[in-house]
Amino acid sequence: MIRGLLIFGATILALVACALGYLWWRGTPPDEIAGLLASGGIRLLNEPLRPIRGDTRVLILAMDGVGDEALRSALRGGHLRRLSAFVGTASEGSNDYAHGYAAPGVLSVLPSTTFAAWGSLYTGQTPAYTGVPGNEWFAREEMRFYAPAPVTVSGYEHAAKVYTDDLLGGLLPVPTLFERADLRSHVVLAHWYRGADLIVTPDPGMLGEIVGAAVAGLTTDSEVHREGYAELDETAVDRGLEAMEQHGIPDLQVVYFPGVDLFTHIAPEPVADQLAYLRDIVDPAIGELLDAYAAAGALEDTWVLVVGDHGHVGVLDDDRHALGADGPDEPTAVLESAGFRLRPLELDSVSADDYQAAVAYQGAIAYVYLADRSTCPAEGDRCDWRRPPRLEEDVLPVVRGFDAATRTGAGVAELEGTLDLIFARQDAPVGEESRPFRVWDGTALVPVAGYLARNPRPDLLELERRLEDLSVGPRGHRAGDVLLLARAGAERPVEERFYFSNPYRSWHGSPGAVESTIPLLVAHPGRSGADIRARVHTAVGPDPSQLSITPLVLDLLGR
Numbered sequence: 001m002i003r004g005l006l007i008f009g010a011t012i013l014a015l016v017a018c019a020l021g022y023l024w025w026r027g028t029p030p031d032e033i034a035g036l037l038a039s040g041g042i043r044l045l046n047e048p049l050r051p052i053r054g055d056t057r058v059l060i061l062a063m064d065g066v067g068d069e070a071l072r073s074a075l076r077g078g079h080l081r082r083l084s085a086f087v088g089t090a091s092e093g094s095n096d097y098a099h100g101y102a103a104p105g106v107l108s109v110l111p112s113t114t115f116a117a118w119g120s121l122y123t124g125q126t127p128a129y130t131g132v133p134g135n136e137w138f139a140r141e142e143m144r145f146y147a148p149a150p151v152t153v154s155g156y157e158h159a160a161k162v163y164t165d166d167l168l169g170g171l172l173p174v175p176t177l178f179e180r181a182d183l184r185s186h187v188v189l190a191h192w193y194r195g196a197d198l199i200v201t202p203d204p205g206m207l208g209e210i211v212g213a214a215v216a217g218l219t220t221d222s223e224v225h226r227e228g229y230a231e232l233d234e235t236a237v238d239r240g241l242e243a244m245e246q247h248g249i250p251d252l253q254v255v256y257f258p259g260v261d262l263f264t265h266i267a268p269e270p271v272a273d274q275l276a277y278l279r280d281i282v283d284p285a286i287g288e289l290l291d292a293y294a295a296a297g298a299l300e301d302t303w304v305l306v307v308g309d310h311g312h313v314g315v316l317d318d319d320r321h322a323l324g325a326d327g328p329d330e331p332t333a334v335l336e337s338a339g340f341r342l343r344p345l346e347l348d349s350v351s352a353d354d355y356q357a358a359v360a361y362q363g364a365i366a367y368v369y370l371a372d373r374s375t376c377p378a379e380g381d382r383c384d385w386r387r388p389p390r391l392e393e394d395v396l397p398v399v400r401g402f403d404a405a406t407r408t409g410a411g412v413a414e415l416e417g418t419l420d421l422i423f424a425r426q427d428a429p430v431g432e433e434s435r436p437f438r439v440w441d442g443t444a445l446v447p448v449a450g451y452l453a454r455n456p457r458p459d460l461l462e463l464e465r466r467l468e469d470l471s472v473g474p475r476g477h478r479a480g481d482v483l484l485l486a487r488a489g490a491e492r493p494v495e496e497r498f499y500f501s502n503p504y505r506s507w508h509g510s511p512g513a514v515e516s517t518i519p520l521l522v523a524h525p526g527r528s529g530a531d532i533r534a535r536v537h538t539a540v541g542p543d544p545s546q547l548s549i550t551p552l553v554l555d556l557l558g559r
Helices: 001-027 030-039 068-076 081-087 112-121 156-164 168-172 179-183 203-215 228-246 259-266 270-297 332-337 391-408 448-453 463-471 527-541 545-558
Strands: 040-044 059-063 101-104 137-139 144-146 185-188 198-201 250-257 302-308 359-363 365-370 419-424 439-440 482-488 520-523
Touching: 040 228, 059 270, 059 545, 068 081, 068 101, 068 270, 068 302, 081 270, 101 448, 101 527, 101 545, 112 545, 137 365, 156 168, 179 185, 179 250, 179 545, 185 228, 198 228, 203 302, 228 250, 228 259, 228 270, 250 270, 259 270, 302 545, 332 359, 332 391, 391 419, 391 482, 439 448, 448 463, 520 527, 520 545, 527 545
Parallel strands: 059 250, 059 302, 185 198, 185 250
Antiparallel strands: 040 198, 101 520, 137 144, 302 520, 359 365, 365 482, 419 439, 419 482
8 A cells, every 4th residue: 555655656746747847848937837736736716615506507528529429439339338327328310318418410610629619618609709719829919829739839838827827718808608607616627717616727747748738749659658648537537526525516517528639639549549538537537426416416406518629530640641830841831932931930939029920720720820011021020910911912922822832732842732722811900800711712712602602512511600700700810811721531531631730640620520520418317318409409499509508508507
């Protein structure tokens, strides 16, 4: 026993040391490191806590990176034994379980990436209104780059500030689910918690796994160990149970499982390994949560929602398919060839503020931000980023450059055959509602609806609407001036899938079905699947989307 405790303690210290070293090496300031270490565990956000109403409750099981088909497959195949026992069985082809309803065809926002998707899920607002269009983005009105999950930049300060300073809550201009519910709310490990009473933040020993969400990719000989990711999820649930013991069963609780997504990105067999992770790690944790609710006499009055943000599609982990941001054979070379001075690939670019272009990567999608170069023609000039770029002089040269590169390899031979569609716009100035993207048809920018009517793409689900949700609104300019969609998606052979990132073994972000169709499983131990289906349809209609989840939860809570 004592030897086991010593080994466990040494392991935790080693993980902390590795995490500290990693963050220090990546440039994270010592105060941010100290802040995140100090914040690990249970933190009260309201003192005193709001009283527990003790009536109808909602428990949200939030599974990062688990798509709708993955969840259904796990239920069918017996990989989620405890969850299956709770919701009961469903007849072949039915969405009704004995005590649950799985809404079909629920789409994520675009891009189908973590921070954009959860931001919309916890607010019910589109990315053009939340101002969070992805895992990283450029805010031209501030000349500031944000990267809570960095892909193109070095520096992990924002990944730490998500928990130490509520970075996302401070940026969000719309109310959260927790603010609108105005009930006792507990949040376990989720990045969005403004308005909640209590948050469980990452354990210090798991810090290395949190920053590993944006590691610099894989090499083909990388070893993959599931244990670290599993410990992240298991420790978080343990802390959530501890919080319930100390402070009671809340009216609204979110328990977030990030480890399944982090592991799937690097797993040797993403589909099979994700199912095994759900079976071995997530399902037992769900069982512990349900048992705790039952022991407290709260389960019979609790709605349980299983939700997700996106699915995963396997990719090849090599330089050919991974479209990076640094090097003469990467997409950024097209910008430099067009005469743009590129923003340094740093989180805080204080060393140079005379750049004319910036990029932000979202897996299957990349954002390109362009300045009006007439405001900063000479090297050393600072551009006026509140002004939009000019269409003819700034936007179209970039569009034509990417078009030529993907068609023939002109300019950057390695980009030949990598891009699916190129979107661009002449946007409005910052402060005005941004304008919709148009798509490049090879000779001109044309409306997306007309292009799709002439060139049907049923594989790109609700592309026009989801593009508008991303780009049209008060903060829609954060999706860039040129948007690149890589050739991606499960509909293509794996050899033909590309992604904007360093090498991984699975990615997401596209409008394709596997990545975009998310789970929305609503369960209640005292109601039939048909009754639950009717309740969901009454609350949010028969065709809910990711944006429907906040209003659905509010309805279930009677708010």
